[in-house]
Structures are given as C-alpha cells and as structure tokens.
Amino acid sequence: MRRPSSARRRFRIPTALAGLLASSAAFGVTVVVTSTADVATNCASTGQPGPRGEGCTLRDAILFSNANPQPQAFANLIQFDIQGPAPYTIGLGDLGSGVPLPAITTGTTVDGYSQPGAFPASCGICSDANILIDLQGDAAADPLLHVTGGTGTLIRGLLLNGQGSDQDPYGAPRSIVLDSPFNVVAGNWIGIGYTGNFVGLTTLGNVTVNSGDNQIGGSDPADHNLMGVETPTAGGMIVVAGSGNRIQGNQIGTNSAGFTLDRLGPVGGGIAIRVTGDDNFIGGSPAERNQIAGHSTGILFFGGGAFANVVEGNYIGTDSHGGNGADPNTDGIGLQDASGNLIGALTAGNRIAFNRDTGIQVSGSSQGNTICCNSIFANGSNLGNGNLGIDLIDQGVPGVTFNDACDGDGGPNGLQNFPSLTGAATIRSTTHIQGTLNSTPSTSFRIQFFANTQCDPSGFGQGETFVAETFLATDANCNLSFSVPVFPAIPGGQFVTATATALSTGDTSEFSACQPVLVPQHQQINGAVQSLDPAARTLGLSTASGVLTIRTDEDTKFRKSHRNVDFEALAVGDTAEVKESPLGDGSFLADKVTVPQ
Ligand SMILES: [Ca+2]
C-alpha cells in the first residue's frame, strides 16, 4: 500500500528565532531565576525574590508563568541571573524536591542564554556555545521539562542531563517532552557532558515530541542543539511521534567539535532520531543539516504511522565536516513497516557514509519509499554482514536481492528490480552509460546514475556521487534500454551504478552492480549501412564481423561525397567509414561517419 504523498504542511513556527526574544519581551510577564534550589517560594505567586533575599527558583518561574497565561507564543519570559561559580546546576527529582517540575502550560520563553556569561553557538559545523544553566535530574524528575499547553514555548540555552544508575544504566529521565504544538527547542545541549566532549551515566537525555508543528533545532548556528547518545529506554535521542515537526540543524552523537565523543561507562547508542509520525521534515539546506553519528540506527522510521516524512541534506554516519572522523552508526537509515517516505531530493541529497553495516535498510511491510539523489558510500566496514548501500530486506535476509523476470515479486519497496549496466565509456568530455531494466511492464521509471571511486566489495554498488537521471518506460515485455550521456565526464577507472524508482509506486531499488568506466581508443571500421533509426540517431553497419550498432551524438561529424552533411543524409546501402569508440556494451559511438561516394 502506498500512502498518498500529502502536500507539505505549512509550518507555522518561524525558522529564524532572531528577533523573537525582543518581540516576546514586549508582552507577557518576566521572571528571573536567581537560585539553583528546587523549591517553591513566594516568587511563584509574585514573580519577585522574597524580602529576605530568597531567590526565585526555576520551579517558581514556571509556576508564575503558568499563573499568567498569554495568548501569544513565547510571551512569558524566564531568564537566569545566578551568582557564584559556573556552571549553575539545578538539581531535580531526587537531586531536588523529589518530584518533577510543573509542566509548562502557557507560551513561555525559557532562555538559558540570559545568564550573564552565556552565549549561543556561532559555528555552523560545531557547537561553540557557552551554556551555564544545567538541569540535572534522576528518574524522579522525568521529564526535566514538560510542555503541555499554550500556543508555543521556546526552550533555549540549557544543558539538560539525566542520571541513570549502575542498577539501571538507562533509567534516566527524558530531557524535554512536548505534548502541545508549536514549540521550539533550540540551542541546547542535551544528554552530553558540560564540556561537550563526553557522555556518561550522569549525562543522559532525549527529546520526545508527541505533538505536531514543533521545531527541534533550526537553521541559525545559535539554534543547533548538540546531543549525545541515546539511552535505549527513551526510544531515541529525538523521538517524533507527532506530525509536521521540523528537525533541523542538530548535531547528534559527536562532541561539540563534531568528532568522536568519549563514552564513559555502559552508555549505549540506540536510535538517534526515531519517527513514528507523519509529514515530519528532517534536515533541508546545508544550514539545516542534521549530523548524526554514534548510534545503532541514525534515523528509524517505524510503523504504519510513519509516512510522508522527508529526509534531506543530512550527514548520517560522518563527522560534522562530512568526513570519517566520528564514531559512525551501525545503519544509516532504517525504514521498518513504514511507507511513502522520501529520502533525498534533487538539490538536497543526504550524505550517508561510513556506517558500519548498511546505508539504508528497508524492511517489513515498507512500501513506496523513494530514495533519490543521495551520496551513499563507504558503508559496510563490517564485512560479511551482507551490507549494501541500499538493502531491501527480503524475508529477513540481508544482502543483494536479485532481479526477477518482470518484477512480479513482493516485499519491502516491492523488491523493485535494479537496472543492469552493460557499458560505461568516457569519450571526449562525456561519459556514455548503457544498460537495461527489466521490471513491471508498461511502467514509467526514474533511473538514477552514480559515480563511485570504488566498487562495493559485494560487486553491487553504493552511490557516491549522483551524476544523472533519466525517465523511461518499460515495454509490454517488461524491458527498457538506455544510453545516457553524463557531462562532465566520469574519470576512467571509476565505477558507475544505478537505481530504479517506479514512478507509480515510489518504490526505489537497491543499487545495480558496478560497471567500470572505460576510456576507449579510437578505431576505424568499414561497412555498409544496413539500417537507420533517425529517432535514436543510430545506424546498423554491416561489417565482416557482423552487423554493428553505431550510435551518434551532436558531436558526430558526417561527410558524404566530400561534403559535410547531417545524419539524415545517410541512406541504407551507403558504404561508410566510421571512426568510432567502443562503448563497452558491443555498440560504438561515432566521431565521424564518412561516405566517400
Ligand atoms: Ca536485499
């Protein structure tokens, strides 16, 4: 079953938060947290410190904001001005009052960057924020911050950490749970140590999004969240059960510099982003890219409710520079019983590289997941696991799922057949890729081509650099063939691979086998023109070694009776001298076709 690809939601949360604080300060109430204690004082009802110098606590601030509900998003303002040596740790749960903080029930801005000395990040591919307000709690504090009402709350500039225990290493509280829509979680450090370079039993956390239209992260470096590694009991570092959320610009599973994170003790690395909802948007432009490493699965779409989600422009398995400097994921992306999702876009492919097993795994009842335009390479260092760039898991068995005649088989993504490449030759400034696809009869396909510096050890490709695509339909006998020019040319010695996507279902195949790119030498063959196909600009040339297929293109020169002519001037029966280059599939590309008489 393929879900209809729904129109993209119009997101009502502003993607740029600049100016938002200034505007929100113009209305609502403001309370300044001056104490790290976790008690309620008179400040909860007055918004002011007590007469004998009792400070306002975060608990006070939330209660005071809730008591002054506002119709506007982000309207009430909770700021921080705590004295003494930094960082300022607010102990919650059994480290504080023993009970969780009250839920936030009205549009509030919780601004950790208001603490003197704190500032947000300005580095796009790392996190150089200085965060001084640390919410630290244990299981009794779950969740550390809970938003249940209002027209939008903004949480920024906080370090949120939970404590597990040796008895239950993963029994830590969730950091933030969103149960109402239109919230923004931006510019926080979540589930990572104060210095931004380690995770351990006291630095666990996650964000759980049960509602819709929230934004986690953002395009501005100041809005990027830095996150450690997931605690398996939380289900994911970011759990998205709602619809229409944006997950953008987050750095997950690396240290603040964007490289390998130190793990202290039995700290796992389950799922970085787990999606069970629909119409969520993960990534986008380079500024909106999520960088995801260090987990068992980078992004997992799970279950029938996970449809029409879009994943664009992310780095999955790499360090924040896109290289091999992070602890990679086991699998990059998983689609399990999830249908109609889109992985990659023409101008915003994902880089899915260095993951230990599979780049993208499609399993269970998953159907109609389109995988397009990505850069998938160097996955599968765990040799012997049958690891591929894209793996449709047929009846639980990983590895290449071979094509069946006319593609009547079923399974994840319909076990869509992949193309068969028969030749790839770089001639002059263009690489010509020849091949065929056998699949569902009389059906339109999008065939994409990729250049690779290496062939996967399986012999079946990954897809390092997306270079071209073509749209063609199979005939009634299930076949189509193609000869596709790629400009600029792919250097000789590289390898070409391809995928096929059925336009009617959205199902994308695994990668084809690798085809080496040849750089052939010119030759000359003589013969008689036996047939002409003006539409394809090919001719059949009868020679001593049989009838050869001669292809021509816009660079081919034609001379007949000592005059320059066009293809159309050729005639069956002409005796021709053809200067050509072999394309590798038994056909030839002509530089020049000369008919002396
Ligand atoms: Ca397979």
Ligand SMILES: [Ca+2]
């Ligand atoms: Ca098949």
